[in-house]
Amino acid sequence: MLSTTTSSATVRRVIERRYHHGNLREALLRRAQEVIRERGVAALSLRELARDVGVSHAAPRRHFADRGALLDALALAGFARLGAALRAGHDEARPDDYGGAIRAVAHAYVDFAVRDADLLELMFAGKHGDDGEVNAEIDAAARAAFGPVLELIVSAQDAALLPAGDPERVGMIHLATIQGIATLLRAGMVTADQVDGLVEDAAAQFLAAAVQTQA
Amino acid sequence: MLSTTTSSATVRRVIERRYHHGNLREALLRRAQEVIRERGVAALSLRELARDVGVSHAAPRRHFADRGALLDALALAGFARLGAALRAGHDEARPDDYGGAIRAVAHAYVDFAVRDADLLELMFAGKHGDDGEVNAEIDAAARAAFGPVLELIVSAQDAALLPAGDPERVGMIHLATIQGIATLLRAGMVTADQVDGLVEDAAAQFLAAAVQTQA
DNA sequence: ACCTGAACACCGTTCAAGT
DNA sequence: ACCTGAACACCGTTCAAGT
16 A cells, blocks of 8 residues: 555654664664673674664764773663662652661662673673773762662661661672672572572661661 | 703793693683783683684684683683682681681682682673573582581581571572672772771671571 | 775684694 | 694774765
């Protein structure tokens, strides 16, 4: 039918147009996340990405100076998404239920780590940049993502449920524990059905140790 | 001088011979560890390795079926070295000083993680093998490496310093915490001078939470 | 402003051939 | 038994050229 032909031609033109209006960057990032999830960071190739998205192999250069720049952008987007997930976990609990919030955030973190294990590894890979220094933008995004955890600790301290003290330090141990559980799962040293129990233990230990410190 | 010429020719022949007698494999593994330490796993190239060691680019194939097999061998060797380091840490403490032993092992672990951050990441990368399953040999090596930690917990339980219970589960939380501290350090979220304090906190929390569980 | 096509130097993998 | 050399298909990066 004529209308079908017309509309399909229109769609084609629109798609072509979109790439000329700044959407190639998003398309590349979206596809890159899929590839990482399916086959890992090592299998991520700029040329294949360009092919998948229907553009020449040199086109990504407009948006990402090199492969490292693409990885940095992925890490940045990853921290934004992780931050949203942690915040959503935090908001699942009732406002005064600090223990519940701590557990919900921990579970949200591990869920993210399971679903996007390779992306998380990339996010924590550090040494973004040729000379081995930490990318300041990514570092800031990471700290922002963990904001809900710190707020939680400060709130609990205000409510006298946790002893006063540097929330960064108290929270860092807890964060390390959760992150470590995710790593052990990824390595196969912990099975999927053990994870929930370990996360519960970690949250309980976090609260218990805080009380212990207080005594 | 004649003798110098003779001996240098002898050395050359010996080196050539060594490669023909099964040392190419060790030479490749040794050089690979250096490259990983200096420039990371992603920068590891079989061809460059062969060049560095003075052999043709196809020679490594005799000893490693492909790049993945080399990485597996590196992970295996890494766990052997990590196990030795943890055992050495354990032996630093007096036989009856469980708290000291736990702290020493934790510090040994983080030291390894700092010195060989990229290797450790490779060791925990999981999914060795094309279809995403965990390599059984590497998994066994990992469990063997963490043997000293489990022994420690069992000993402490026998001495009634820790509550009875599954040592794997009790120890796994502690191990996760230490591993997580290493990851946060690598990511730049924790500075090098904070690490010792965090490790001390983690060890104290481990013992405190155990006491708490007992009560 | 954004993308293409050709070019360059690298890489992993394979395989016949050498000693 | 162990290694070499040529070959293939891929990759990241660069750059002149197109629209």
